[in-house]
Structures are given as C-alpha cells and as structure tokens.
Amino acid sequence: MRKKHYQKLALMGMLMIVLLAFQNYTGREKVTFPEVRFITENSLPLNLTDFDPNDLDAKQWEHLGFSEKQISTILNYKKMVGGRFISKEQLKKCYAVSPEKFAELESYLLLPETGKDPSSGKFKGYKKTEITVSRKFNPDGLSIADWMKMGFSEKQAEAILKYKNYLGGSFVSKEKFKECFIIASDNYSKLEPYLLLPAKTPDNFKNSTINYAVKSKIKYRSFDPNMAGLEDWKFLGFSERQAQTIVNYRDRNLQGTFKTLEDLQKCFVISPEKFQELKPYIKFTPTVDKKQETDFSKIDLNMITFKQLLEFGLDEKSAGSMIGFRKKLRGFVNKQQILDTYNIDKDLVQKLISIAPLDVSNVPKYTLTEAPEEWLKDHPYFKYSADKIIFYRTTYHEDKKILKLLKLKPEYEERMKLYLK
Known part of the structure; x- marks a missing residue:
C-alpha cells in the first residue's frame, strides 16, 4: 500500500514539474519573428512594354526585379500548371509574385484576366507574332514602322527606340542590343545573324541612366538642306530610308523648301539630339524671289x-x-x-x-509566259489575276490561250494588253 502511495506521489510530482515548466515557457515575452518580405525594391526596366510571361527566360525575369529564388519558384510553378500561364489570375496565385509586384506588372501582361483549359477551345490568349527578317540591317536606322514590319507591336517598337535613346542614340553592339528587354532570347537568335553591329561593346563605352552621347565619327561641314539630296543626307549619318523621308518631307510637305530651322526640326526622323549636332552647320543659301519657269x-x-x-x-x-x-x-x-x-x-x-509629251519607250512590257511573278502580283492591271496566270502558264505557253482561260471582261483584257509585248 505504501509503495503504491509513493508511486502516486512521484507521478504527481512529475506532473507538477511539467506544468511549472509549461507555465514558465508561456509566460515569457512573445518573440516576434521578422516579417517575410518579397524583394520589390527593383523598379521595372525603362523599356518595359507589353509582354507574354510565357516567353520570359530566367535572365528576363531577373530584369523585372525578381531574385534567383523567386525566379526558380516562378518557373517551377509554370511547369506545375502545365508549362504555360493561361491567365493573369493564374500568375497572380504564384506566391513568389507579391501583390505589389503583380500590381506593377498587371497592365503589361499579354494574358486574359481569367482563362480556361486551352484544349476546351474556349481559351482566347495572346497570339504571339512571328518575327521575320530576310536581310542584314543596322538597327540604329530603323523606325517604329520598320520594327512593326518585322512583327513587333507598336508599343514594343516604341520601347526598342526608347532603349536606343537610353544608350545615347545607338545600340553600339550586339551585346547591348541583346540587353533590350523586349527582345526575347528566341527573337534575338533570329535577328543576330542579320545585325550590322560589332559583336562586343567597346571598352570606352559608358552606359548611364541619362543619355550618353556617343561621339559621332562624321566630319560635318556646312550645307544647305534645300540643296541636299539623298546621298548628302546619308553622308550626314542617316539611313537610306531616313534620308528619303527627309527629301520627301521637304519636296512634298514643304513644296521643296525648308524656310526655317524649325521646318527642318519638325521632320520626325531627325531626333532632337541629331538636330543639335547639325544646327551649327546648316546654312540657308539666299534665294532670289523668282518663280521657276519650266517649259x-x-x-x-x-x-x-x-x-x-x-x-x-x-x-x-x-x-x-x-x-x-x-x-x-x-x-x-x-x-x-x-x-x-x-x-x-x-x-x-x-x-x-x-x-506635255509622253515617252513610252522605257515602260517595261512582257509576255504572260515570261513576266516576273513580282511584277504580275504588284501591277494594278495584273495583280488580281496573277495567281491564275502563274498557274496556267505552267501548262500553256501562248498569251492568247492564257487570256482566254482567264475569262476577263473586255475592258480588263484591253488594259492588260497595254503592257504585253
């Protein structure tokens, strides 16, 4: 009996010790753990524009201000959801993208607000445009329209030019061109063989958040913009297309004459920086107020x-x-x-x-069997029948037979014959 009594006392003692220890622990001052914060200090890149997050690689996510761990989480999350984000709502659920960061990015995301399984046929996502290029080019000379012809959107084209201005008016090298956020890795791979730029950035190049003036190698001399032709403008550092735009602007919009410096400054292909470079060398030749007489x-x-x-x-x-x-x-x-x-x-x-007389000796004429395809598809009188002509002439080699097969209205056939041998 005594033995059982002592065992009960011992058990009660142990319980008291545990209770005291627990009370002592819970009575301590509450320890505050540091709040977990996502890294959001990095602002968005200067040249950010609309983008599809499915196209981004790790380096591009880094440009957006995400840490290495966050990027790893985002890419793993993308794999978990089937290898592709189908909506903004889905991307927002990725815990590596904080609410603050998502709010910054949301307006640029080329994704629907909500999405369904693409296999259902009800999902309408952003259709990626294919970038195409067929010849070598210097990106420094391209306009917004030129970039859009390649397949970039207008906002993307504007962002590319904004990045060029940020560099000081020139992409400088393939390395710097590749750093443009809007140029995705796969698109850069397509463009790189055609870029007329040095591969490496010069050692003396200094990048800055303010416009860095790349010293021009052009030796300017005094010139009259009203006398300058296409080659003269190209010598001043403009691309052939830019030079043609300046000449057209002068001859068509201003009836052949820049009357003031402001007239020249308004030409959109001449940047403010370029105008300031040219300004000291612009000399207007005094003209006699006499209308040209043409016979x-x-x-x-x-x-x-x-x-x-x-x-x-x-x-x-x-x-x-x-x-x-x-x-x-x-x-x-x-x-x-x-x-x-x-x-x-x-x-x-x-x-x-x-x-006025009309000399037709230099107007090109062909037979239907020999006419270049490009000529047929572009000429106003032939382009609507070009595909049929190209098809029929694989079998028939006489213009009369092809014209008969075309079954044209008499007036249309007569127009064609004006340019046929």
Whole structure:
C-alpha cells in the first residue's frame, strides 16, 4: 500500500514539474519573428512594354526585379500548371509574385484576366507574332514602322527606340542590343545573324541612366538642306530610308523648301539630339524671289517630278496621286491613264497632258509566259489575276490561250494588253 502511495506521489510530482515548466515557457515575452518580405525594391526596366510571361527566360525575369529564388519558384510553378500561364489570375496565385509586384506588372501582361483549359477551345490568349527578317540591317536606322514590319507591336517598337535613346542614340553592339528587354532570347537568335553591329561593346563605352552621347565619327561641314539630296543626307549619318523621308518631307510637305530651322526640326526622323549636332552647320543659301519657269512642252509625263507638278498648279493630293499611280504602273503608256488616276484635278491634268509629251519607250512590257511573278502580283492591271496566270502558264505557253482561260471582261483584257509585248 505504501509503495503504491509513493508511486502516486512521484507521478504527481512529475506532473507538477511539467506544468511549472509549461507555465514558465508561456509566460515569457512573445518573440516576434521578422516579417517575410518579397524583394520589390527593383523598379521595372525603362523599356518595359507589353509582354507574354510565357516567353520570359530566367535572365528576363531577373530584369523585372525578381531574385534567383523567386525566379526558380516562378518557373517551377509554370511547369506545375502545365508549362504555360493561361491567365493573369493564374500568375497572380504564384506566391513568389507579391501583390505589389503583380500590381506593377498587371497592365503589361499579354494574358486574359481569367482563362480556361486551352484544349476546351474556349481559351482566347495572346497570339504571339512571328518575327521575320530576310536581310542584314543596322538597327540604329530603323523606325517604329520598320520594327512593326518585322512583327513587333507598336508599343514594343516604341520601347526598342526608347532603349536606343537610353544608350545615347545607338545600340553600339550586339551585346547591348541583346540587353533590350523586349527582345526575347528566341527573337534575338533570329535577328543576330542579320545585325550590322560589332559583336562586343567597346571598352570606352559608358552606359548611364541619362543619355550618353556617343561621339559621332562624321566630319560635318556646312550645307544647305534645300540643296541636299539623298546621298548628302546619308553622308550626314542617316539611313537610306531616313534620308528619303527627309527629301520627301521637304519636296512634298514643304513644296521643296525648308524656310526655317524649325521646318527642318519638325521632320520626325531627325531626333532632337541629331538636330543639335547639325544646327551649327546648316546654312540657308539666299534665294532670289523668282518663280521657276519650266517649259512643260518639253517635260516627259513619265519623268515629270512632284515639284514640277506643283509648279504647274496641281495640289499635293493630285500630284501625289499621279506620281504614285505612275510608279505602280512602271510608267504610263497612254495619256488616258493619267486622266483615269484617282484624286486628281482632271481639268488641270487635261491641260497638262495637252501640252506635255509622253515617252513610252522605257515602260517595261512582257509576255504572260515570261513576266516576273513580282511584277504580275504588284501591277494594278495584273495583280488580281496573277495567281491564275502563274498557274496556267505552267501548262500553256501562248498569251492568247492564257487570256482566254482567264475569262476577263473586255475592258480588263484591253488594259492588260497595254503592257504585253
């Protein structure tokens, strides 16, 4: 009996010790653990624009301000959800993307708000545009329109130019071009063989958040912008397309003359930085206030210029339409075609064609069996039948037989014959 009594006392003693220890532990001052925070201090890159998060590699996620561990989590999460994010809602659920960071990125994400399984056929995601390039080029000379023709969106094109300006007006090297956030790795791989840029960045290049002025190697000299032709503008550092734009702007928009520095400054392909470089060398040659007199009885209608048409009295719309239609035709073969041109002052043009001669000796003509495919598909009189012509001439080698198979209206056939041998 005593033995059992002592055992009970011992057990009670042990319980008291445990209770005291627990009370002592819970009575301590509560320890506060440091709050877990995601790294969000890194601001978004300067050239950020709309993007599909499915296209990003680890390096590009890093550009967005994520740590190595966060990037690993995001990429693993993408694998878990089937290898592709199908909505903003789904990406938001990734715990490595904090609510603050998601709020920064949300407006740039090329994803639907919510999504369903793509296999259901109800999912409408962002359709990725294929980037295409067929010849070597210097990216420094490309405009927004040029980048868009390659397959980039307008916002992406703007971002690329913004990045170029950030570098000081030149991509400098393939290395620097590759660092442009909007150029995804797979797109860079496509573009890299065609880039006319040095592979490595020069040692003396200093990047900065402010525009870094890349010293031009061009030795400028005084020039009159009203006398400068295509080659002159190219010598001043402009690409062929930019030079042509400047000449067209002067001849079409300003009727052949930059009257002030402000007129030149307004040309959109001349950046503010480039204008400041050129400004000390621009010298306007004093002109005698005398209207040019042209003998239109000696001006070939297939050679007459935009400026000469303005001098004759046509407005810019009429002159541009006439020159444009002539270019598509590769030359007029009769004067009636000129009168058939859209958006012209027919009375004034009738007066012009009654005075000026028309030389058709240099207008290209072909047989249907020998005509270049490009010519057929681009010429206003042939392009709507081009595919049929190309198909029929694989079997038939006579123009009469092909024309018969085309079953054209008589007036359309007669127009074609104007340019057939």
